[in-house]
Structures are given as C-alpha cells and as structure tokens.
Amino acid sequence: MSDCILEAQDIRKSFFFKGSLITVLDNVQFHIRTGQFVSIIGPSGCGKSTFLELLAGITTPDEGFILLKGNDITAKTGFLGYMPQDDLLFPWLTVMKNILLPVKVTGSNEQEAKQKINELLPLFGLQNYTEHLPYQLSGGLKQRVALLRTYMCSADILLLDEPLAKLDALTRSQLQSWLKDIVHLLNLTVILVTHDIDEAIMLSDRIDLMGINPGTFIESIKLDRNNPLTAEEQLKLKIKLRSQLVNGESNNDKK
Numbered sequence: 001m002s003d004c005i006l007e008a009q010d011i012r013k014s015f016f017f018k019g020s021l022i023t024v025l026d027n028v029q030f031h032i033r034t035g036q037f038v039s040i041i042g043p044s045g046c047g048k049s050t051f052l053e054l055l056a057g058i059t060t061p062d063e064g065f066i067l068l069k070g071n072d073i074t075a076k077t078g079f080l081g082y083m084p085q086d087d088l089l090f091p092w093l094t095v096m097k098n099i100l101l102p103v104k105v106t107g108s109n110e111q112e113a114k115q116k117i118n119e120l121l122p123l124f125g126l127q128n129y130t131e132h133l134p135y136q137l138s139g140g141l142k143q144r145v146a147l148l149r150t151y152m153c154s155a156d157i158l159l160l161d162e163p164l165a166k167l168d169a170l171t172r173s174q175l176q177s178w179l180k181d182i183v184h185l186l187n188l189t190v191i192l193v194t195h196d197i198d199e200a201i202m203l204s205d206r207i208d209l210m211g212i213n214p215g216t217f218i219e220s221i222k223l224d225r226n227n228p229l230t231a232e233e234q235l236k237l238k239i240k241l242r243s244q245l246v247n248g249e250s251n252n253d254k255k
C-alpha cells in the first residue's frame with residue numbers, strides 16, 4: 001500500500017506450549033498511514049500483545065514482514081515507541097530519570113533531550129512531579145510518565161498496549177480526552193490495543209477487530225473524526241463490536 005507508513009504482511013506467529021506448537025497469529029495483514037489512530041480490539045488471548053511485540057521488533061514472526069516506510073524492520077527494535085501492557089516505571093528512579101531512560105539507552109544527546117522534556121512536561125501535566133518517585137504518583141500520572149517516556153524513544157509512531165486499562169473510570173475518561181488532544185498536537189501515529197469499545201470509538205480513525213484461534217484481523221471499521229457517529233449509529237456499532245468480541249472465533253478455514 002503506497003501511502004502507509006507501517007505495514008505488517010502475512011504474519012504468522014506460533015509458540016511452543018507443553019510440547020505443542022500453538023499458532024497464535026496467522027495471516028495477519030495490517031497497515032497504518034501517517035497521523036492515523038488505529039485501535040485494535042479482540043478477545044483476551046487472541047494475540048493483540050503478541051502482535052504489538054512483533055511490530056516493536058522484540059519478537060520474530062515465523063513468517064511475514066514488518067515494513068516501515070517500505071523498509072524491512074522485522075525483528076528490529078528502536079524504530080517505534082512501544083508501551084507494553086505492564087509498563088513498569090523503575091521504582092528507584094525519579095520521574096525525570098525514568099523519562100530520560102530511552103535517551104540514555106540510545107546514547108542520544110541528554111541536554112537536548114532534557115530541554116525537549118521540559119517543554120513537554122506541561123503538556124503531560126507533569127511539570128510539578130519531575131523529582132517524584134513512581135510510588136508517590138497516582139495511577140493516571142504514572143501512565144502519563146510512561147507515555148512521555150515512550151514518546152522520548154524519538155518515535156512518532158506509538159504502539160500502546162491497554163495504556164489506560166488499569167485506571168478508575170473517571171481518570172480513564174480524563175486521560176482519553178487528553179490522549180486525543182496530545183495525539184493531534186504532536187501529530188502522532190498511534191496503534192492502540194484496548195478492550196474499551198467507547199475508548200476505541202472516541203479516539204480512532206479506524207477500529208480493527210481481531211478474531212481468535214488463530215488471531216487474525218476479521219473486520220476493519222472506518223470512522224470519520226470530522227463527522228462523528230450519531231448516538232444511534234454508535235449504539236449499533238457497540239452492539240456489533242460486543243457480539244463479535246464474545247463470539248470472536250476467526251473461522252479461518254484456510255488451514
């Protein structure tokens with residue numbers, strides 16, 4: 001696809017479990033354009049986190065390729081900003097030091113990075129917390145630190161694995177609005193894994209639905225940010241997504 005920035009082609013991934021090879025992902029095709037926000041929804045265990053790990057290059061597919069601007073980045077790390085499902089801040093490092101970590105790891109210019117972080121802190125609502133340790137932060141603040149750290153990987157494509165799932169409903173809804181604004185302000189391209197259908201509808205240009213056994217994309221729903229769904233359309237979409245999440249077998253009969 002010519003106008004896409006990131007693409008996954010014909011991905012297959014299996015794991016050995018108790019002596020058997022289990023195919024978790026099969027025939028996975030995916031693409032995203034610059035500035036797009038795509039949410040991935042699917043039943044628990046269908047392979048969403050496995051897919052993000054493959055995109056991030058921290059695992060290798062059995063078959064298939066990951067292409068960034070047409071270049072093969074399969075099994076190569078450092079090209080995309082990846083925030084894992086259980087992103088842990090280092091408890092002994094301050095907020096500033098946690099955010100600086102990717103900069104230190106990649107050996108980038110620390111002074112320049114600090115300047116950039118200082119500019120970004122107010123946008124992330126963290127300007128008063130730079131010297132705090134993670135245990136001194138609320139859940140919402142911790143997730144914002146983790147997001148800023150992910151952004152400091154010098155990537156404008158972010159892979160976010162359920163970043164808001166563990167927050168209480170009010171904080172989650174506040175951070176959803178904040179995320180929507182920040183994605184726009186920083187012109188980010190985002191792939192978000194979520195179980196929250198409302199979150200996906202609110203934030204996405206596209207929702208890709210994944211089936212299970214094996215995990216593969218079974219439907220893609222386009223949304224228009226400039227032309228939001230009516231209440232009735234939203235309800236219909238929610239009912240459809242919910243029923244597909246419950247009956248999420250892929251029925252991939254090609255094997």
Ligand SMILES: Nc1ncnc2c1ncn2[C@@H]1O[C@H](COP(=O)(O)OP(=O)(O)OP(=O)(O)O)[C@@H](O)[C@H]1O
Nearest residue numbers: 015016017024043044045046047048049050051085
């Ligand atoms: N390293 C591994 N070894 C063996 N099996 C694995 C490994 N990693 C993942 N799996 C299996 O692959 C399947 C997909 O796991 P994955 O974590 O990608 O699911 P998920 O869609 O992210 O689920 P959830 O919504 O619960 O986070 C699961 O059955 C899981 O047990």
Ligand SMILES: [Mg+2]
Nearest residue numbers: 048049050085
């Ligand atoms: Mg997961």
